[in-house]
Amino acid sequence: MINRTIKRIIAAAALVIISQVSTAGASSLPQDPLNSVMWENLAGRFFPGEIVIDQRVRVSAPHDAEDQMQVPITIDATDLDNVVEIVAIADLNPIPHILTLHPTRAQAFIGFRVKLEQASPIRVGVKTSDGVWHVNGVIVNAAGGGCTAPALAHGLDNWYKTLGQTRAITRRETADAARLSLRMRHPMDTGLAPGIPVFYLNTIEVTSPNGDELAKIEMFEPVSENPTLTLKPLVNDNISELLVYARDTEANEFRFSLPVSDTIDN
Amino acid sequence: MKNFKLLAVASALACATGLTSQVSADVGVADIVGDQASTGDIVSYGLGPRGQRYSPLSMINKENIKNLFPVWSFSFGGEKQRGQESQPLIKDGVMYVTGSYSRMWAIDIATGEELWQYDARLPEGILPCCDVVNRGAAILGDKVFFGTLDAKIVALDAKTGKVVWRKKIADFEAGYSYTAAPLIVPTEAHGPLILTGNSGGEFGVVGEVQARNPETGDLVWTRPVIEGHAGTLNGKETSITGGAANTSWPGDMWKNGGGAPWLGGTYDPDTKLAFFGTGNPAPWNSYLRPGDNKWTSSRVAINPENGEIEWGFQTTPHDGWDYDGVNEFVSFDMEKDGKMIKAGATADRNGFFYILDRTNGDFISATPFVKNITWAKGIDENGRPIWDPENRPGNPAESADGKKGKSIFAVPSFLGGKNWMPMAYSQDTNLFYIPSNEWGMDIWNEPVTYKKGAAYLGAGFTIKPIFDDYIGSLKAVDPTTGDIKWEYKNKAPLWGGVLTTGGGLVFTGTPEGFLKAFDEETGEELWKFQTGTGIVSSPITWEQDGEQYLTIVTGWGGAVPLWGGEVAKFVSYLNQGGSVWTFKIPEQLAGK
Numbered sequence: 059m060i061n062r063t064i065k066r067i068i069a070a071a072a073l074v075i076i077s078q079v080s081t082a083g084a085s086s087l088p089q090d091p092l093n094s095v096m097w098e099n100l101a102g103r104f105f106p107g108e109i110v111i112d113q114r115v116r117v118s119a120p121h122d123a124e125d126q127m128q129v130p131i132t133i134d135a136t137d138l139d140n141v142v143e144i145v146a147i148a149d150l151n152p153i154p155h156i157l158t159l160h161p162t163r164a165q166a167f168i169g170f171r172v173k174l175e176q177a178s179p180i181r182v183g184v185k186t187s188d189g190v191w192h193v194n195g196v197i198v199n200a201a202g203g204g205c206t207a208p209a210l211a212h213g214l215d216n217w218y219k220t221l222g223q224t225r226a227i228t229r230r231e232t233a234d235a236a237r238l239s240l241r242m243r244h245p246m247d248t249g250l251a252p253g254i255p256v257f258y259l260n261t262i263e264v265t266s267p268n269g270d271e272l273a274k275i276e277m278f279e280p281v282s283e284n285p286t287l288t289l290k291p292l293v294n295d296n297i298s299e300l301l302v303y304a305r306d307t308e309a310n311e312f313r314f315s316l317p318v319s320d321t322i323d324n
Numbered sequence: 325m326k327n328f329k330l331l332a333v334a335s336a337l338a339c340a341t342g343l344t345s346q347v348s349a350d351v352g353v354a355d356i357v358g359d360q361a362s363t364g365d366i367v368s369y370g371l372g373p374r375g376q377r378y379s380p381l382s383m384i385n386k387e388n389i390k391n392l393f394p395v396w397s398f399s400f401g402g403e404k405q406r407g408q409e410s411q412p413l414i415k416d417g418v419m420y421v422t423g424s425y426s427r428m429w430a431i432d433i434a435t436g437e438e439l440w441q442y443d444a445r446l447p448e449g450i451l452p453c454c455d456v457v458n459r460g461a462a463i464l465g466d467k468v469f470f471g472t473l474d475a476k477i478v479a480l481d482a483k484t485g486k487v488v489w490r491k492k493i494a495d496f497e498a499g500y501s502y503t504a505a506p507l508i509v510p511t512e513a514h515g516p517l518i519l520t521g522n523s524g525g526e527f528g529v530v531g532e533v534q535a536r537n538p539e540t541g542d543l544v545w546t547r548p549v550i551e552g553h554a555g556t557l558n559g560k561e562t563s564i565t566g567g568a569a570n571t572s573w574p575g576d577m578w579k580n581g582g583g584a585p586w587l588g589g590t591y592d593p594d595t596k597l598a599f600f601g602t603g604n605p606a607p608w609n610s611y612l613r614p615g616d617n618k619w620t621s622s623r624v625a626i627n628p629e630n631g632e633i634e635w636g637f638q639t640t641p642h643d644g645w646d647y648d649g650v651n652e653f654v655s656f657d658m659e660k661d662g663k664m665i666k667a668g669a670t671a672d673r674n675g676f677f678y679i680l681d682r683t684n685g686d687f688i689s690a691t692p693f694v695k696n697i698t699w700a701k702g703i704d705e706n707g708r709p710i711w712d713p714e715n716r717p718g719n720p721a722e723s724a725d726g727k728k729g730k731s732i733f734a735v736p737s738f739l740g741g742k743n744w745m746p747m748a749y750s751q752d753t754n755l756f757y758i759p760s761n762e763w764g765m766d767i768w769n770e771p772v773t774y775k776k777g778a779a780y781l782g783a784g785f786t787i788k789p790i791f792d793d794y795i796g797s798l799k800a801v802d803p804t805t806g807d808i809k810w811e812y813k814n815k816a817p818l819w820g821g822v823l824t825t826g827g828g829l830v831f832t833g834t835p836e837g838f839l840k841a842f843d844e845e846t847g848e849e850l851w852k853f854q855t856g857t858g859i860v861s862s863p864i865t866w867e868q869d870g871e872q873y874l875t876i877v878t879g880w881g882g883a884v885p886l887w888g889g890e891v892a893k894f895v896s897y898l899n900q901g902g903s904v905w906t907f908k909i910p911e912q913l914a915g916k
Contacts, residue, residue: 218447247445253403255443308445309478309490 092179092195096149104145104155105183105191112192114138115184119198126174126204128282133159133182135166140187144168148280150178152205152250156280159289164264164273165235169288173204173248173280208254209245209283217245222312228300229323236293236318238264238300241286248279259285261305266297267315293318350465351415353516356508357593363867366414369460369505370746371823371864373591374655377748378824379865383872384909385827389841389851391913392874396436397855400427400879400902404456407881408902409744411460411505411821411862413468420482421877421904422458426472430485433868436906440485444472451777452501453526454883457860459588459744460505464516464538471502477520479541489541493520493534498776499527504588509598509628514544517628521585525603525648528780531583533600533626545631549602549619550581555631563632565619572616580774581613582606583620587650587744594655594666595683597625597634601650601670609769609782610644611719611729617642621649623670625685635685639672641708644716645699645767646738646783647674652746654756655682660804669803671747671758673740676703679803691806693799694741694760696790699734717769717783728768728784735764737787739817739883746862748822748830753844755800755809757830759818762790762797763891787889795894798822798832800847810847812840816894819882821862831874833859835884835898839876839905857901860884871914874907 088111090097101109114137123129135141144159144166152175159168166184181195211217226240242259249256262275272291291300297318304312351367359365360372363381371377384392400408404425412421418439419431426444431437450456450473461470467479467488474496479488494500500522507519517535525531531549536542545557552569555562569578582605589600605613605620621640624633640647651670658667658679668682675697679688687707699716700709718730739761747758765787772782789795796814801807816835823831829850830842835858841851858880865874879902884895 215448249443255445257445307487309487 092181092197094149094179094181096154100147100149100154100181104147105193107189107191109191109193112138112184112194115182115192115194117180117182117194117196119180119196121199123174123198123200126200126202127207128171129174129198129200130169130171131180132169132288133167135184135192138166138184138186138192141166141184142187143185145183145185147181148172148174148178149181151175151280153248153279155278157278158276160274162271162273163292165290165292167290168275169286171282171286173282174198174200175205176200176202205248205280206250208251209247211245211283212254221310222304224312224314226302226314226316228316228318230293230319230321231290231324233322234292234294235290236300237288237290238316239286239288240302241284242304242312243284244306246279246281246283246285257307259304259306262287263303264289264291265301265303267299267301272300349416351463353464353508353510356464357510365416366412366864366866367463369411369462369507369588370590370652373507373509373593375590375652375746376654376656376751377746377822377862378751380751380826381865381867381872382826382828383867384825384829384865384874386829386843386850388909389829391909392851392853392907393910394853395873395906395908397906398429398431398436398438398904400429405879405881405900405902407455407457407860408877408879409457409459409861409882410877412864412875412877412904413461413463414864414866415463417868419875419904420461420463420468422461422470423902424456424458424879424881426458428461428468428470428480428485430482431904433873433906442480442485442487444474444478446472446474447496450474450496450501451499451527452503452523455881455886457503457882459503462506462508462518464508464518467538469506469518469538471504471506471520473501473503475500475502475522477502477506477518477536477541479538491536491541494522494524494529494532498524498529500524500529504586507589507591507598508538509591511628513629517544519589519598519628521588521600523584523586525582525584525586525606526779526781527777528580528582528606528774529584530579530581531585531602533585533589533631535628535631547626547631547633549583549585549600549622549624550578551618552578557630562630565633572618574614577613580606580780581617581620585650587652590653590655592655592668592682596628597682598628599623599625599653599655599668599682601648601653603648603650604643604646607772607780607782608644608646609720609772610642610716611721611769612772612782615642621647623649623653623680623685625682637680637685637687637707639670639676639678640674645674645734647672647740649673650744651742654747654749656749656803658803667803669749669756671742671756671760673736673742674699674709675736675741677756677758677801677806678707689806693758693801693808694736694762694797696735696764698764717767720769720771726771728770731766731768733764733766735790736761737763737765738767738785739763739787739887743819743883745819745860746821748824750824750844752826752828753800754803755844756803757822757824758799758801759820759822759832760797760799761795761817763795763817764788764790765889787887787891789891789894795891796834798830798842800844812842812847812849816898817884817891819860819884823863823865825865831863833861833863833876833878835860835880835895837878839863853907855903855905857903858898871908875904877904879903
């Protein structure tokens with residue numbers, strides 16, 4: 059009991075320091091171009107440190123979502139150099155964090171689909187190696203209910219038999235970059251639909267045949283059912299194959315390889 | 325706005341520090357072996373691997389039990405209730421408790437607040453025969469382990485509840501499931517191993533014990549308990565159980581012979597043996613499988629080093645009444661005729677209380693612990709039942725149309741003189757406290773053939789109480805004589821485990837919702853508390869910050885409401901629930 063109290067006191071001291079730092083950060087927050095009520099809260103949570111609003115972070119999304127369960131988003135930050143991390147959030151989703159991309163040896167680019175609970179900013183922070191967050195985003199109008207509705211898989215009584223089934227295509231888009239698109243069967247349950255536990259793909263890694271990490275994605279509940287992803291891994295002449303590894307929150311693991319042609323095809 | 329954000333950061337940090345300050349030391353296999361003596365934690369199912377369910381703690385005792393009050397109650401929540409048969413684990417101020425529908429929680433004991441929750445994502449079409457229960461977890465290192473209804477075992481990070489690994493024990497679509505608490509045992513050859521049985525006794529599955537590496541979940545050995553099936557060690561085939569097929573089974577019947585060791589096992593550090601009970605043979609219609617049908621309705625002692633069966637003892641050879649032999653085998657040292665015997669005790673579904681020599685499985689004694697047993701006239705000097713041929717259900721082949729054999733009335737019912745609910749053994753009184761039920765059944769046989777994933781019974785049945793005013797019966801039994809020292813009668817059937825303590829107390833719960841404490845010597849009821857829903861789980865007690873705590877999981881369900889027959893009038897009004905109740909003597913009343 060005494061030990062615990064001491065630890066709590068130490069933790070409390072650390073807390074004060076952290077709070078002061080983040081308070082200082084908050085005071086220098088740039089104004090949110092999307093004018094979101096969540097900006098101050100989310101900026102501190104997801105983009106700790108220096109933040110600049112940067113139009114070089116290009117976020118493409120429909121102005122009005124036709125299907126709030128499958129809203130296509132494309133993030134292109136290839137105009138920035140030395141990108142280490144890309145964080146995508148939906149401000150007004152009950153679970154805001156959509157995904158984080160680590161483009162270790164890949165272009166700063168990702169396409170995916172997201173569930174939206176209501177009209178929301180899609181906000182993207184791109185962290186460069188100097189620690190600065192380059193933030194931009196768009197607002198998507200949507201009808202309600204994307205995150206709290208059951209996945210379509212729940213109409214099927216054998217969804218677990220097709221779990222992880224994947225369709226994918228790669229091509230060499232430029233001399234040194236491939237375009238990889240894949241779609242995996244997975245219900246991506248948010249845990250917010252009544253009686254259905256949380257269950258989603260949370261890790262996707264793309265490596266070269268010799269095991270070098272090209273890109274890693276941490277995914278969260280808002281990514282759409284049967285995730286559709288597009289990445290642009292860097293592939294030099296020696297890489298003729300991409301290895302993909304995926305794991306979900308129940309430790310189901312999926313592995314497959316995709317050939318990359320020698321010739322450029324764009 | 326800034327203030328709001330500060331608060332949010334503070335609460336996030338408080339959560340994190342709560343975790344780090346409490347999960348301080350990893351559980352080692354020596355902690356599990358020595359669990360009974362270390363009263364500050366509970367890191368095994370049964371309060372020690374022998375399964376005695378005895379705690380030496382005496383801070384709560386006969387004198388002050390009247391001052392025992394709840395500290396907190398924790399709701400499992402959600403829409404999923406049903407039977408809660410779980411025994412929680414305790415480590416460094418955190419409680420790990422499992423619930424119905426393959427769920428698990430970590431709770432901060434100091435406050436009763438949830439630290440994390442894990443819900444297994446179960447597929448459609450799971451086939452649990454007897455309610456969607458789970459009986460508890462295992463803990464080792466920085467992981468907690470439990471089995472899920474789709475016949476998988478999951479390892480979770482004890483701090484976060486995130487899945488570390490998840491492995492398939494068997495094919496749920498063939499009727500397998502998993503409900504027992506896994507058993508962790510030490511070995512010299514492989515380090516600690518995590519042992520599981522499987523469930524699925526009514527679907528023609530083959531019972532098997534599996535041992536895995538707790539770090540990775542990889543299989544180390546497997547041991548099917550049905551004669552004719554080969555075991556494995558490190559991926560290579562080893563011996564055939566029973567030496568060869570067709571020694572005690574006819575034709576191909578052993579291939580779907582049942583024997584599911586669905587209640588898991590116990591471990592004895594003295595003999596270094598793991599004891600697993602095995603389920604009923606399949607199908608129920610015994611005329612389709614003449615012979616003893618080994619090792620169904622048995623206790624088997626397995627060497628954890630290699631998965632070989634060291635000895636087996638069959639309580640109901642050639643079972644025809646669904647008398648599973650799964651009930652826990654509790655190691656204890658018995659003084660009889662001036663000698664100390666390394667004994668083991670088990671209270672069987674068939675109504676007899678067996679004492680065996682746990683070093684070699686030799687039969688010592690068997691005495692009835694329920695009234696009016698009809699299926700056997702007694703147990704002979706070799707431990708075999710003296711069958712009453714009049715009270716085995718008749719052969720349907722001998723009936724006029726071949727569709728239904730003669731119906732007979734058998735005691736106990738197929739739900740057993742005692743079912744899954746574990747008994748307790750007091751090291752102070754040297755008595756066993758057995759939760760039992762007084763009931764019988766009409767049972768008849770029908771033709772049946774095996775079909776994957778379908779019930780494989782070949783029998784019909786209906787359960788009947790023997791007495792008008794009660795079914796449940798908690799008994800104190802002297803293992804040296806079989807004498808019943810005292811009995812507590814309960815209207816509804818008892819379906820919860822028992823705990824006995826150094827404070828001279830025996831605890832158990834009732835379907836009527838009461839957690840009760842009895843005097844270990846006299847059976848006098850000293851205390852009770854109404855938890856609001858039926859109790860079908862096993863109580864635990866431990867010491868934390870200088871105080872003795874007691875916990876029971878509550879939530880009515882299990883096999884009784886599903887199979888009840890005429891018993892329904894004793895239980896049909898009982899309501900479901902799902903919570904954890906934790907008790908201690910309040911500071912203001914301590915010392916009074």
